Every structure is written in structure tokens, then in C-alpha cells.
Amino acid sequence: xxxxxxxxxxxxxxxxxxxxxxxxxxxxxxxxxxxxxxxxxxxxxxxxxxxxxxxxxxxxxxxxxxxxxxxxxxxxxxxxxxxxxxxxxxxxxxxxxxxxxxxxxxxxxxxxxxxxxxxxxxxxxxxxxxxxxxxxxxxxxxxxxxxxxxxxxxxxxxxxxxxxxxxxxxxxxxxxxxxxxxxxxxxxxxxxxxxxxxxxxxxxxxxxxxxxxxxxxxxxxxxxxxxxxxxxxxxxxxxxxxxxxxxxx
Amino acid sequence: xxxxxxxxxxxxxxxxxxxxxxxxxxxxxxxxxxxxxxxxxxxxxxxxxxxxxxxxxxxxxxxxxxxxxxxxxxxxxxxxxxxxxxxxxxxxxxxxxxxxxxxxxxxxxxxxxxxxxxxxxxxxxxxxxxxxxxxxxxxxxxxxxxxxxxxxxxxxxxxxxxxxxxxxxxxxxxxxxxxxxxxxxxxxxxxxxxxxxxxxxxxxxxxxxxxxxxxxxxxxxxxxxxxxxxxxxxxxxxxxxxxxxxxxxxxxxx
Numbered sequence: 001x002x003x004x005x006x007x008x009x010x011x012x013x014x015x016x017x018x019x020x021x022x023x024x025x026x027x028x029x030x031x032x033x034x035x036x037x038x039x040x041x042x043x044x045x046x047x048x049x050x051x052x053x054x055x056x057x058x059x060x061x062x063x064x065x066x067x068x069x070x071x072x073x074x075x076x077x078x079x080x081x082x083x084x085x086x087x088x089x090x091x092x093x094x095x096x097x098x099x100x101x102x103x104x105x106x107x108x109x110x111x112x113x114x115x116x117x118x119x120x121x122x123x124x125x126x127x128x129x130x131x132x133x134x135x136x137x138x139x140x141x142x143x144x145x146x147x148x149x150x151x152x153x154x155x156x157x158x159x160x161x162x163x164x165x166x167x168x169x170x171x172x173x174x175x176x177x178x179x180x181x182x183x184x185x186x187x188x189x190x191x192x193x194x195x196x197x198x199x200x201x202x203x204x205x206x207x208x209x210x211x212x213x214x215x216x217x218x219x220x221x222x223x224x225x226x227x228x229x230x231x232x233x234x235x236x237x238x239x240x241x242x243x244x245x246x247x248x249x
Numbered sequence: 250x251x252x253x254x255x256x257x258x259x260x261x262x263x264x265x266x267x268x269x270x271x272x273x274x275x276x277x278x279x280x281x282x283x284x285x286x287x288x289x290x291x292x293x294x295x296x297x298x299x300x301x302x303x304x305x306x307x308x309x310x311x312x313x314x315x316x317x318x319x320x321x322x323x324x325x326x327x328x329x330x331x332x333x334x335x336x337x338x339x340x341x342x343x344x345x346x347x348x349x350x351x352x353x354x355x356x357x358x359x360x361x362x363x364x365x366x367x368x369x370x371x372x373x374x375x376x377x378x379x380x381x382x383x384x385x386x387x388x389x390x391x392x393x394x395x396x397x398x399x400x401x402x403x404x405x406x407x408x409x410x411x412x413x414x415x416x417x418x419x420x421x422x423x424x425x426x427x428x429x430x431x432x433x434x435x436x437x438x439x440x441x442x443x444x445x446x447x448x449x450x451x452x453x454x455x456x457x458x459x460x461x462x463x464x465x466x467x468x469x470x471x472x473x474x475x476x477x478x479x480x481x482x483x484x485x486x487x488x489x490x491x492x493x494x495x496x497x498x499x500x501x502x503x
Contacts, residue, residue, distance in 0.1 A: 019360070063251050078258050084483050086440035088457055089476045092464050093261045096268060096473070103264050106279040129261075132254065183346055190349020193442045197464060210351050211443075225355070232349045240347055 045195075045206040046235065048120040049188040052127035057181050059128065060135025065169050067136075068143055069151060069161055076140070079133035087130065091194045094126040115198055122198040123205070131184050142176045178247045186236040206232060268473035289474035297459065298478060304370065305439050305455040311374035312381065312438040313431045319378065320385040320430065325419070328393035343387070345380045350443060353380045358447050368452035376444050381437040385430025392426050432490050436483060
């Protein structure tokens with residue numbers, strides 16, 4: 001069994017990354033310019049990822065609760081289509097609609113500056129709009145008869161919708177909500193194409209600078225890209241452990 | 250809220266028609282005097298697009314085949330495990346979901362480089378499979394863990410061979426999660442940009458790899474047209490597959 005565990009570790013993507021790091025980074029580690037680390041802006045990526053994740057979770061969970069509360073789970077086809085849309089294509093739709101020469105700017109006759117801005121509003125907006133259907137569809141597919149019955153009983157006993165949401169829906173749906181939060185956070189933190197398209201050159205997303213460093217001909221930048229990937233993975237891991245522990249309490 | 254979002258999504262999709270039909274739309278005009286659907290085709294090389302589409306399809310199907318070959322035996326193995334061993338193996342196997350996509354992408358790039366699979370559709374499909382297999386493994390493993398292996402035990406008790414039990418009892422049971430997983434793996438592979446870009450090494454051009462420079466060129470009509478070409482087959486495939494396998498995403502009556 002120990003052999004199986006070892007094989008599983010080495011064929012997992014983490015194992016492959018560690019092997020690549022061992023053979024390609026460690027021999028050149030002495031050439032690494034440590035000052036490169038100081039210029040990194042990780043906090044922007046983490047902040048945008050956290051805001052995008054929590055906004056999509058909050059809105060997606062509320063919509064799925066309202067659907068269940070009102071016993072209406074119809075008209076989800078459009079959400080399914082959004083879920084199917086490639087991130088790169090959806091990001092371009094957001095760009096076409098919300099950019100300074102986009103449809104919305106033309107409709108309200110005022111140029112908007114929410115795309116390619118330095119606060120990451122465009123990136124956040126894209127992720128929120130793209131991930132709400134994911135949360136909604138995950139949650140409605142895990143609604144069990146137990147939750148329906150509990151809500152029905154609470155309604156009969158005169159509980160308000162807010163009380164039902166807080167005391168019945170959230171505790172019973174804790175596991176899928178937390179799993180979705182972890183998946184979305186890890187995805188947003190590591191996604192490249194959306195921040196590259198909707199982001200700004202001043203506040204660069206870490207994933208964008210990773211690809212730039214990885215493709216650079218400078219050895220120090222290559223090593224930095226490996227370190228950055230490992231930092232992103234560690235952040236996702238700490239975040240998921242933290243959430244799972246909170247959920248277990 | 251849901252209605253507002255639905256309207257916003259409809260607006261987002263509908264604007265494609267506006268951008269495709271009006272290649273030159275000076276700000277702040279919203280409507281043009283002339284409309285033409287032929288303009289974007291002047292800048293699109295249809296041969297390139299169709300060959301990229303076929304490459305994307307080929308990689309998607311290969312990725313599904315690799316995932317099926319990996320996920321069926323692995324899920325049968327994990328579903329039988331209990332305790333700490335199951336926990337450790339599951340954690341390792343589900344790392345691709347937890348890790349940012351750049352971690353497996355960079356690790357796999359170096360691995361594929363060593364085995365000379367950079368710039369090959371097999372390399373890209375294999376790399377995508379390494380990232381996407383959890384979407385197939387999880388539903389199959391979930392079903393097997395929940396339902397157990399009682400049917401298989403009964404089949405074996407009545408004299409069925411191991412292969413007969415697998416083909417006539419296990420396979421029909423796992424067909425629905427397998428089809429769902431296969432669909433998600435296919436869509437994930439079809440939509441992937443970063444692995445195709447890194448491992449394709451400019452030799453293999455999938456649709457996403459072609460689409461990205463077009464979007465950065467600010468040729469809105471052409472990009473809108475490519476997005477339509479990119480997504481319409483996925484939507485059609487989705488409706489065909491959901492109708493065929495009768496998937497349920499509504500409230501469970503268990």
C-alpha cells in the first residue's frame with residue numbers, strides 16, 4: 001500500500017511539479033536574484049480572488065435558496081449555457097459589454113472605465129458573472145428532500161425567510177458551499193487568460209506575471225515563476241484547510 | 250435577482266449579433282445604418298478555423314478516452330478503500346481541483362518536454378487529462394461509494410465471471426456519472442487555453458489559441474464571430490447529450 005501511495009504522489013500533478021522543481025530549479029538556485037521577490041504584488045491577486053469568490057458564493061447561494069423557498073427551479077437553461085461558455089470567450093463578452101466603448105457605455109452615453117482598470121473591477125465582474133451559474137447549478141443539484149421538508153416545516157411554524165436561510169439552509173448546505181468556495185478560489189487565483197485580457201499593466205495579476213516569467217529567457221525569472229506557482233498553491237491549500245476546519249466545527 | 254441576471258446574460262449573448270453585423274460602429278452610436286454579416290469573414294481564414302476546430306475536437310475526444318481509461322479502474326479501487334489510506338489517496342488524486350491550473354501546467358510542461366511530447370496532440374490531451382480527470386473520477390467514485398458493490402457480489406455468487414460482472418453489472422451502473430464526467434472533461438479540454446498554449450508550442454493550434462490573439466487585436470467583429478463559432482457547437486452538444494442521457498439537475502427526490 002505504501003508503494004501505491006508513493007506512485008500516486010509522483011504521478012499526481014503536484015508530484016510532477018515537485019520533480020520538475022527538483023531537476024530544473026534547484027541546480028540553478030544560486031543564480032536566483034532574491035530581489036525579484038520584493039517586486040511581487042501578491043496581495044492584489046489574493047484580494048480580487050477573495051472578493052470574486054465571496055460575491056459569487058453569496059449571490060449564487062441566495063438565488064438557489066430563493067428558488068428552493070419558492071419551489072421554482074425552472075429557467076436554468078441560460079445558466080447552463082453560461083457555465084458552458086469558455087472563460088476566454090465570456091471574458092471577451094464582458095469586455096465588449098462593459099468597456100469604455102462597449103454596449104453599456106453607448107446605452108447610458110457615458111464612457112465607463114471598469115475594464116482594464118487598476119482596481120480589478122472588470123476581472124471581479126467577469127468572475128462573479130461567470131461563477132454564479134456554477135454555484136447555483138451545484139447547489140440546486142444537491143438539494144435533498146430533507147432540506148425541502150425542513151423548510152416546509154419551518155414555514156409552517158412561522159419562521160421568516162431570513163431565519164430559514166440562516167438556521168436551516170446554510171447549515172445543511174455547508175459542505176457543497178465550502179467545496180464550491182475552495183474550487184472557485186483556486187481557479188480564480190490561478191487563471192491566466194481573464195486577468196490578461198481584462199486586467200491592467202500597473203496592478204498585474206500573479207498568474208499573468210508567472211507566464212511572463214516562465215517564458216522569459218532570463219534564468220532568474222524562470223526560477224521566480226516556479227516559486228510564484230508554489231506560493232499560489234500554498235495559498236490555495238491554506239485557504240482550503242482553513243475553510244474545511246471552520247466547516248468541521 | 251435571478252431575472253436580472255438572466256436579462257444581463259441575454260444582453261451579453263445578444264450583443265454578439267450587433268458586433269458581428271456592424272464591423273465599424275463609431276462611439277457613441279449603438280446602431281449602424283448598414284448591416285453586413287460577411288465583413289468578419291474577410292479577416293477569418295476559414296481553413297485555419299476549421300482545422301483548429303477539428304484539432305480541438307480531436308484533443309477533447311482523446312482527453313475523454315484517457316480519462317475513462319484512468320478513472321474507471323481508479324474509482325473501482327478507491328471506492329473499496331476505507332480509513333486513512335482512502336483519505337491520503339483521494340487528497341492526492343483531487344489536487345488538480347484544489348491547485349491553481351498553472352501548477353500542473355508548468356509541471357506537465359517539463360514532464361512532456363522530457364518525453365518529447367511537446368507540440369503533439371497526444372501530449373496536450375494527456376496533460377489536460379491530468380488536470381481534468383477529477384471531474385470524471387468524483388461522480389463515479391461517489392456513486393460506487395454510496396451504492397457499494399452488493400450487485401457485483403450477487404452476480405459473482407451466481408457464477409458470472411469477473412469480466413461479465415464488470416460489463417453487465419458495473420458498467421451500466423456507472424454509465425450516467427461516466428457520461429456526465431466525460432462531458433465535463435470534453436468541455437474543459439475544448440475550453441482550455443493555457444495548457445494548449447504552453448504544450449502546443451505554436452505547432453498545435455486549438456480554437457482557444459487562435460481566438461486569444463484575435464481578441465487582443467481589437468477586431469471586434471471577427472472576435473465576436475469566432476466566439477460564436479467556438480461556442481455554438483458546445484451548446485448543441487450539451488443539449489444533445491442531456492437529452493440522450495436524461496441528466497437530472499433538479500431537486501432530488503431521494
